[in-house]
Amino acid sequence: MTIYSDDHIALAAEYALGTLDADERALVETMMIVDTGFLAVVESWDRKLAPLHEMVGSVEPPSDLWEKIKTATGLPEQRVPTVLPESESEKPMSESNETSSEASGEMQSVVAAANEDVAAKPPRQRPSAGYMFGWLMTAIAACLAAIIGLQSYHPTLLPEGLRIKPKIVEVKTPAPTQLIGVMQRGAYEPAFILTVDKQTRGLTVRRVGASPEPGADKSYELWIVSSKLPKPGSLGVIGESDFVTLNSLSKFDTDIVDNATYAVTLEQKGGSPSGAPTVNPLWAGKLFANTQAASAQKP
Amino acid sequence: MTWIITIARHRALDIVRKGIDPLPEEEQGADSAADAPIHFSRQEMTDELKRLLECVGQLDPSRQKLVLMAYYNGWSREQLAEKFGETPFVVKNWLRDGLLDIRPCLGLS
Numbered sequence: 001m002t003i004y005s006d007d008h009i010a011l012a013a014e015y016a017l018g019t020l021d022a023d024e025r026a027l028v029e030t031m032m033i034v035d036t037g038f039l040a041v042v043e044s045w046d047r048k049l050a051p052l053h054e055m056v057g058s059v060e061p062p063s064d065l066w067e068k069i070k071t072a073t074g075l076p077e078q079r080v081p082t083v084l085p086e087s088e089s090e091k092p093m094s095e096s097n098e099t100s101s102e103a104s105g106e107m108q109s110v111v112a113a114a115n116e117d118v119a120a121k122p123p124r125q126r127p128s129a130g131y132m133f134g135w136l137m138t139a140i141a142a143c144l145a146a147i148i149g150l151q152s153y154h155p156t157l158l159p160e161g162l163r164i165k166p167k168i169v170e171v172k173t174p175a176p177t178q179l180i181g182v183m184q185r186g187a188y189e190p191a192f193i194l195t196v197d198k199q200t201r202g203l204t205v206r207r208v209g210a211s212p213e214p215g216a217d218k219s220y221e222l223w224i225v226s227s228k229l230p231k232p233g234s235l236g237v238i239g240e241s242d243f244v245t246l247n248s249l250s251k252f253d254t255d256i257v258d259n260a261t262y263a264v265t266l267e268q269k270g271g272s273p274s275g276a277p278t279v280n281p282l283w284a285g286k287l288f289a290n291t292q293a294a295s296a297q298k299p
Numbered sequence: 300m301t302w303i304i305t306i307a308r309h310r311a312l313d314i315v316r317k318g319i320d321p322l323p324e325e326e327q328g329a330d331s332a333a334d335a336p337i338h339f340s341r342q343e344m345t346d347e348l349k350r351l352l353e354c355v356g357q358l359d360p361s362r363q364k365l366v367l368m369a370y371y372n373g374w375s376r377e378q379l380a381e382k383f384g385e386t387p388f389v390v391k392n393w394l395r396d397g398l399l400d401i402r403p404c405l406g407l408s
Contacts, residue, residue, distance in 0.1 A: 006399055009407075013398035018308065019369045019376050019390075022316040048405045050301045051348035052370050053308075133373035136311035141303055 002037040009041060016045035023184050027284040030225050030263040033232065034277055059138045179257075183264050183283035184209075191283040192222075192238065194262055201249040201257060205238045210264075210283070214239060217269045223277055224252060225284075226260040237271045238264070261286055312373055354404035362397045369394070 004012075014020050015028040032039040177199065183192040191210035196203050205222060214220055220239035223232040235248040249257050263281035265272075272278050355363050361383070369379060376387040376394070383390065 006395075009402070010395040010398055013402075014394055017366065017369050017394070017398065018312045018373050019379065019394055020316075021375055021377075022313075025313065025316060044407055046305050047301075048347075048351060048407065049370060050305050051345055051351050052367070053301070053304045054345060054348050056371065133311055133315055134371075136314060137304075137307055137373075140307035140310050 002035070004038065004041060008038065012038065012042040013045045015042055016049050023182065023285045026261045026286045027185065027263070027281065030223075030232075030261050030281050030284045033225055033227075034263075035280055038280070059134075061138055065139060179287035179289060181262055181285045181287040183262065183285045185283050192220075192264060194222075194285070194287065196249060196257065196287060198254075201247075201252075201254070203235065203246045203249045205244045205246065207239050207242050207244075210239055212240060212242075214266055218266050219269050219271055220264050220282075221267045221271045221277070222246075223263045223265065223281070224249070224256070224260045225263055226256045228253075228256050229260075232263070232277055234271065234275060235262075237267075258287060308373075315373055316375070351405065354401040357401060357404060358397050362393060365390070365393055366397055 011020075011024070011028060015025060020028065028042065032042055177197070179194075179196040179198060181194040181196075182190050183194065184190040190208050193206045193208055194203060195206070210220065219237045222235040222238050224235055225232045229252075233252065236244070236246045238244045238246075252260075261284055263277070263284040265277045265279050265281050267278060355366055358366070365379060365383065368374060368382070372378075374382070376390045379394075380387045380390045385393075
């Protein structure tokens with residue numbers, strides 16, 4: 001059994017709590033795929049923190065959400081279930097049957113204060129960050145609950161169409177021609193920058209913070225990690241020069257390329273002999289559409 | 300139901316962290332979970348929740364608030380730092396110390 005450092009455990013706990021940024025989340029998700037022991041650590045924190053949802057009031061999903069789910073899945077009209085599973089946490093309890101412990105009573109004021117703060121003024125430039133997060137939670141949970149009800153009718157409908165986001169991304173952004181990703185650990189340690197041409201799927205890796213000499217008999221190896229792949233796929237050895245151009249992405253579907261996590265591991269010289277990563281990644285990140293590049297190319 | 304909420308929460312975090320608007324502005328209804336009243340005092344708490352609250356209750360009040368605000372609002376370290384008037388680095392250390400401190404209480408090895 002692997003013994004994890006406090007740094008690893010804190011990373012897993014913060015992932016479950018939800019305070020990591022996008023790249024750190026990608027790193028943890030990669031580690032969860034590569035290392036089942038670390039996956040168990042994350043899941044244990046998820047389980048321990050999950051009861052906090054009992055302290056949140058239930059929210060009725062928007063009335064048109066079910067129509068959107070039906071549209072997204074192509075669900076026939078007659079197969080629509082009329083009743084969703086009822087959550088036990090939504091059952092009200094009489095005021096006289098108060099069972100709050102002393103500790104939870106103290107916690108009530110803290111939670112209430114936190115909630116008031118949310119309602120009053122979220123702290124970031126996006127004025128509805130906490131608001132949107134709560135809305136998202138509601139919408140996604142409603143979708144998932146609906147999916148369970150549908151499984152017996154259309155088990156093959158579970159995947160893609162249920163995502164809430166795509167409509168807006170297409171409307172608000174110019175079609176990107178380039179994807180970029182920063183391989184980093186934390187917010188201040190970028191190691192490599194990936195650039196992907198969306199049309200040719202040509203991949204350029206620029207070394208920024210990583211040492212050009214990872215160590216004697218060692219090489220950096222770049223991996224593509226996706227839940228749609230049976231295992232991480234090697235994209236090649238990188239890092240010995242400032243720029244490396246690879247065409248190894250061309251064998252992967254566009255959807256996988258766009259949404260995968262990219263990770264860098266330190267392998268033996270020349271790369272992993274088994275074709276699979278042998279250690280946890282040093283850096284990881286996801287690709288984002290480079291809309292500035294797309295705009296700049298317009299006359 | 301718990302696992303659904305966990306999946307939904309992580310999906311929501313991924314969407315928020317990427318800065319993608321999930322729906323057009325006019326479709327973001329007024330009945331947000333974040334605006335909904337917390338009525339846990341009227342609900343029957345599970346033993347797991349009581350235990351968790353006892354563990355979080357061992358932290359300093361400010362750290363309790365930090366952990367709970369992070370969970371309920373889905374805020375990042377940067378957003379928490381702004382709220383608490385600290386740097387993200389300080390918040391990172393607070394979160395790290397707080398979560399490691401309650402680990403034994405939660406029965407996590």
